[in-house]
Amino acid sequence: MEKQNKFATWMKKYGTYLTAGVLVFCLAAVVLVTGLVNSAQNVENNVNDPSIEVNTTPLTFSMPMTNATLIKDFSSDELYLNSTLGRWEYHDGIDLVSTDLKVFAVADGEVLEVSESSLTGTTVLVKHSDSLVSLYASLNPEVEVKEGDKVKAGEVIGTADNTAGNESADGEHLHFSLIEKGQKIDPANYLEFEVK
Ligand SMILES: [Zn+2]
Incomplete structure (x- = not known):
């Protein structure tokens, strides 16, 4: 009983700080995860972005001799x-x-x-x-x-x-x-x- 009372007293005193701390932590985690997802999407978008030039011009072939x-x-x-x-x-x-x-x-x-x-x-x-x-x-x-x-x-x-x-x-x-x-x-x- 004494233990519980101690905890209750402690919670009364510091509970607000604890709740605030947990909230800040959760918010930070959400920001971090959103950032990671966005950057992964950017990489994907760049691969499909036609404005980014990749030298893939196909070679045109012709015969090495005529009427061969x-x-x-x-x-x-x-x-x-x-x-x-x-x-x-x-x-x-x-x-x-x-x-x-x-x-x-x-x-x-x-x-x-x-x-x-x-x-x-x-x-x-x-x-x-x-x-x-x-x-x-x-x-x-x-x-x-x-x-x-x-x-x-x-x-x-x-x-x-x-x-x-x-x-x-x-x-x-x-x-x-x-x-x-x-x-x-x-x-x-x-x-x-x-x-x-
Ligand atoms: Zn030969």
């Missing part, structure tokens, strides 16, 4: 006979021939590298985005671009030739590859060409 005939398709699962080397192998690009041997950039980009190799001949790499690079091999050594050049889709890069030692039996042709995230992919994913 596909003489060897891309293959990552079916072996092709490489008539030059006399062995069966996968083909990490497409081989194109045409009456017009001019070779064009397939999309806007920047020339990453111009190189010479006995296997792939004169080769040009063009970077189109952080993840996509195009490769033009078996070119005539007299190319029209150099490292660092900006190119537009359809701009002349060079001329198809017979400089690739691993495909010399195919004559003058373009060996074209697309590299996405470091992997050679089927160019048909981006380019439409007729298989003849």
